[in-house]
Amino acid sequence: MIMKGGNILIPCGGTGGHLFPGIAVAEKLMEIGHNPLLILSEKEVDKEAIKNKNNIAWQSLPVMGWPGFFSKKIFSFSLKLFRGYKKCHSIFLTFNPDLILAFGGFISAIPLYLGLQQKLPLLLHEANATAGLVTKLFSRFSQYVLLGMKECEINVSSSKKIFTGIPLRKEMVKIDRIEACRSLDLSPARKTLFIFGGSQGAHGLNQLVLKTLPFLLERKDQIQFVHLTGSKDYEECLRSYNDLGYKALLEPFSHRMATYYSLSDLVISRAGATTLTEICAFGLPSILIPYPYATNDHQKKNAVVLEKAKAAFVFEESKASPETLSQTLKRVLDDRQLSQEMGRRAQLMFEPNSTDKIVEIVERCLCKRRK
Ligand SMILES: CC(=O)N[C@H]1[C@@H](OP(=O)(O)OP(=O)(O)OC[C@H]2O[C@@H](n3ccc(=O)[nH]c3=O)[C@H](O)[C@@H]2O)O[C@H](CO)[C@@H](O)[C@@H]1O
Incomplete structure (x- = not known):
């Protein structure tokens, strides 16, 4: 299925384990004519990971992970949350996403919340064997939860869960x-x-x-x-x-x-x-x-x-x-x-078609939305 030009917002920053799969999917989406935009954090690891990928569009949000109610960092968390919300809101206005594909972690929370408000299709990718907080919070509002591991413990209906595996970067191929x-x-x-x-x-x-x-x-x-x-x-x-x-x-x-x-x-x-x-x-x-x-x-x-x-x-x-x-x-x-x-x-145990599987689900959701 090839349909041109969906604007796909991909929150995937905060750590390499989310970012590299996000990059893999973004590259494939671009190849077939879609416009992905990655949402990263301001952490060093994100800057390092994206630095050789000049062809991929990205924006960063000034947010941080939940520090806990009694943490001294609760003030800076709240401030960053507010600034992150404002920035993400303006990204939504200019980018006008058709779909959110979130790879989990704290960076995904605000884009998913705004996507939910705008009634956009939400896809969640959960890489780990047990679901993270953001996946748990948004899974009931999402179209599908895409599982990195078949064994993932997550409390959603089986019709919503699809095993896709974890997309690897294009360059992850064996050499002599x-x-x-x-x-x-x-x-x-x-x-x-x-x-x-x-x-x-x-x-x-x-x-x-x-x-x-x-x-x-x-x-x-x-x-x-x-x-x-x-x-x-x-x-x-x-x-x-x-x-x-x-x-x-x-x-x-x-x-x-x-x-x-x-x-x-x-x-x-x-x-x-x-x-x-x-x-x-x-x-x-x-x-x-x-x-x-x-x-x-x-x-x-x-x-x-x-x-x-x-x-x-x-x-x-x-x-x-x-x-x-x-x-x-x-x-x-x-x-x-x-x-x-x-x-x-x-x-x-390796699922080699992970990127294609995810892209196919993205296109299916876009098609449904445009009908
Ligand atoms: C402490 C913590 O909560 N870590 C989580 C984080 O880990 P983390 O970001 O460490 O993620 P992973 O270990 O899954 O992946 C690391 C990625 O970084 C790449 N790499 C690593 C080192 C390097 O020098 N260069 C490089 O490119 C690896 O090839 C791999 O693609 O996200 C993963 C995916 O949700 C989770 O499973 C991890 O539990």
């Missing part, structure tokens, strides 16, 4: 491992551990990995690391790898995710939903250390989905020790059959 290593001065003969803590880095995960490094010294010449540290821990991590003489490539944040996945033998990461989808897309074994403070422990629930499928090992940050992490890591690296089987099971 040897080429990938050579392009980055890494060795194809070594096993590569790819470590990162979601789109903003993860201090707890970084610390655990740094404490684990001494337990891997006997393999120093057989392994190498790619570690995306986040901006705060970059210097400390770099020092630790250098002091122990490891071959390691570190970046605070990277736009070369596809290259890194392509050359990896094992991923050690948080359990954000988009990260997990990428791990599955590249068919990789993983060790997951969920962010312990994620709302409703949703990262743990995401991770358990892969653990149950025997595609990943899961460690709770508070219980994981460098000894146990290094043992599991060596086990996966040494047992080729185990690592291949974990990767194969991960790949089976």
Whole structure:
């Protein structure tokens, strides 16, 4: 179904896990003649993520997540909410959206509220294994809730729920491992551990990995690391790898995710939903250390989905020790059959047509509205 020229407002900012799927859908919508407009937050991660995407239109709202009733930040929250509402209202006047496709998080609340007032079709995408606050609040007013994971716990009628998976950026395609290593001065003969803590880095995960490094010294010449540290821990991590003489490539944040996945033998990461989808897309074994403070422990629930499928090992940050992490890591690296089987099971969970499925639903809703 191709119908031209819908104005699609896509709130997806606040974190890479929402923004990258938003970018993937926006690119496809543009390809077939629609006008998407992304709504981002003012956070650094949003600026970083969108910086190479000059072709995509976006606006930012000065809003922040709900700090809780008794927080000192309640005043700045209210002020930002007011300013965000005013700015979003003026975006609605100039952009005149036909449909709202929201990827969740605090950034989605105001656009969804205004869309609801204007009786626009609302589509909600819920990436995680348990629904977030915004999805819960607006699901009864939405046309459909699009699920990133089949296992998502959400209390809406089954006719409203559609499993779409999570859209990945166009550039998320596997390249040749040897080429990938050579392009980055890494060795194809070594096993590569790819470590990162979601789109903003993860201090707890970084610390655990740094404490684990001494337990891997006997393999120093057989392994190498790619570690995306986040901006705060970059210097400390770099020092630790250098002091122990490891071959390691570190970046605070990277736009070369596809290259890194392509050359990896094992991923050690948080359990954000988009990260997990990428791990599955590249068919990789993983060790997951969920962010312990994620709302409703949703990262743990995401991770358990892969653990149950025997595609990943899961460690709770508070219980994981460098000894146990290094043992599991060596086990996966040494047992080729185990690592291949974990990767194969991960790949089976990947939904490759996610972007097309979502675009098809967007067009169906637009058609209905125009009738
Ligand atoms: C703390 C928290 O609540 N985090 C949530 C947030 O995580 P977060 O934003 O970390 O999201 P994910 O882990 O799902 O995805 C991270 C994304 O950032 C990309 N990336 C990462 C590092 C880098 O240097 N370069 C880069 O491009 C990854 O390729 C991936 O596309 O949104 C996800 C999607 O709703 C949730 O599942 C996570 O629980």
